[in-house]
Amino acid sequence: MRPARHAAKLKPFLVMDVLEAAQKLEAAGEHVIHLEIGEPDCDTPECIKEAAVRAIREGKTHYTHSLGLLELREAICEDYATRYGVTVSPDQVIVASGTSPAMLLAFGVLLEPGDGVVISDPAYACYANFIEFVHGRTVRVRVTEDDGFQYRPEMIREKLDERIKAVVINSPANPTGTLLSDKRMQALAELEPAIVSDEIYHGLVYEGRERSILEFTDRAFVLNGFSKLYAMTGWRLGYLIAPRAFVRDIQKVSQNLFICAGSVAQWAGLAALKEAGAEVAAMRRTYDQRRRYLLSRLPGLGLSVKVAPTGAFYVLANASAYTDDSLAFAYELLEKTHVAVTPGVDFGPGAEGFIRFSYANSIENIAEGLDRLERYLAIRGRREA
Ligand SMILES: Cc1ncc(COP(=O)(O)O)c(C=O)c1O
Numbered sequence: 405m406r407p408a409r410h411a412a413k414l415k416p417f418l419v420m421d422v423l424e425a426a427q428k429l430e431a432a433g434e435h436v437i438h439l440e441i442g443e444p445d446c447d448t449p450e451c452i453k454e455a456a457v458r459a460i461r462e463g464k465t466h467y468t469h470s471l472g473l474l475e476l477r478e479a480i481c482e483d484y485a486t487r488y489g490v491t492v493s494p495d496q497v498i499v500a501s502g503t504s505p506a507m508l509l510a511f512g513v514l515l516e517p518g519d520g521v522v523i524s525d526p527a528y529a530c531y532a533n534f535i536e537f538v539h540g541r542t543v544r545v546r547v548t549e550d551d552g553f554q555y556r557p558e559m560i561r562e563k564l565d566e567r568i569k570a571v572v573i574n575s576p577a578n579p580t581g582t583l584l585s586d587k588r589m590q591a592l593a594e595l596e597p598a599i600v601s602d603e604i605y606h607g608l609v610y611e612g613r614e615r616s617i618l619e620f621t622d623r624a625f626v627l628n629g630f631s632k633l634y635a636m637t638g639w640r641l642g643y644l645i646a647p648r649a650f651v652r653d654i655q656k657v658s659q660n661l662f663i664c665a666g667s668v669a670q671w672a673g674l675a676a677l678k679e680a681g682a683e684v685a686a687m688r689r690t691y692d693q694r695r696r697y698l699l700s701r702l703p704g705l706g707l708s709v710k711v712a713p714t715g716a717f718y719v720l721a722n723a724s725a726y727t728d729d730s731l732a733f734a735y736e737l738l739e740k741t742h743v744a745v746t747p748g749v750d751f752g753p754g755a756e757g758f759i760r761f762s763y764a765n766s767i768e769n770i771a772e773g774l775d776r777l778e779r780y781l782a783i784r785g786r787r788e789a
Pocket of ligand 1: 629
C-alpha cells in the first residue's frame, strides 16, 4: 500500500513547519514573537459572532442550498456592485467552506489532466499544489522586486500555448503585499486564458485602491473569502464567482464533495457583509500603522524592500545581505531570537533569499521582534560579498 503519487508529491507548507517549531519552543517556556502566520490577530467582530449565535438559537443549523444561502449570495453580489460597480448574479456565486475549497472547485472544473495554469513566482504557496492535485501543470512566471513582484503581461504572453487554461492573479498579493496596476490588469484580461483572481485581501488596501478582475473581463473566476478581512479564519467561509457556463458543473462537484458550506458560518458571513463596516475600517487603520512601522525599521536591519507594499498584511524583505538559504535563515532566527518569520522559498524559487514578515500582530510585539532581530543581526554580521 502507498499513497497516490499526486498526493505524495505535494510540498509541505513551510510556514506551518516554522510555526510548529515555534510552538515547540513556546511549550518549553520561551516567549516567541510570531511574524510568520498570515492570520489576523484581532477577534471576529461582535456583530458577526452575535449573528452566528442567533442562527444556532433559531435552529438555522441544517444543510443550505448547495450554492449557499440566497441571502448571502445576494449580499455578495451587492458588495461587488458597491465596491467595483460590477453586476454579478446570485446564480454565479458558489459559497464554500473557505477560499481554499473554492480554489479546488475552480481548478477542478477548468483543467483537463496536463492543462497548464500560470502563476507568478513568488506566489501563494498553495496554488501550485491545488493545480497539481487536480492533475494540472504549473507554469511559473518570474516577477522581480524592482517591479513590486507583479506580472509583466508580455512575459506571460511568451509562455502561452493552447494547453494553458488560466492565469492566476492575486492583488493585493501574498507574500508581497503589492498590487497590480490597472494597466497590467487590463492587459492580462485581454489574454486568451481565463483569469483566476484571488481577491481574498481585497478591503485590506492602505494606499490607492484594489480592482476586481470583473471590472476588466467576465471571462474570469473570482475567489474570495471572509478569513482575512473579517478576521474569520476559523469559521471557514469563502466563495467563487464563475462564468455562467461553468456554474452547473461546479455545483455538481460541490454537492458531491461538500454538500454545502456550514450554515452557521454563512449566517455569520451575511452579518459580516451587512454590519461589520466600522470594525473592518478600524482593523484596516491598525494594520496600516503596523505596516508603516515595519517598513520604517527594516532597512536599519539590513533587510531591504524595493517597492513598499500597500495591501494585505505582509512584507517580503530581501535578506540576501545575510543568506541565500531562506529556510535555514528562518530557523536560525527562530532559534537565536525566538522570532518566527516565513522563508521566502515557501512561495517559489523567485523568493529565495527573501523572508516574509506578517504584521498581523500587535505593534508592541512587532517592535519587540524587530529589536531582537536587530541585536542578533548586528552580532551575526552579513555574509561575505
Ligand atoms: C492568497 C491566499 N489565498 C487563499 C487563502 C486561503 O484562505 P481561506 O482561509 O479562505 O481558505 C490564503 C490564506 O492564507 C491566502 O493567503
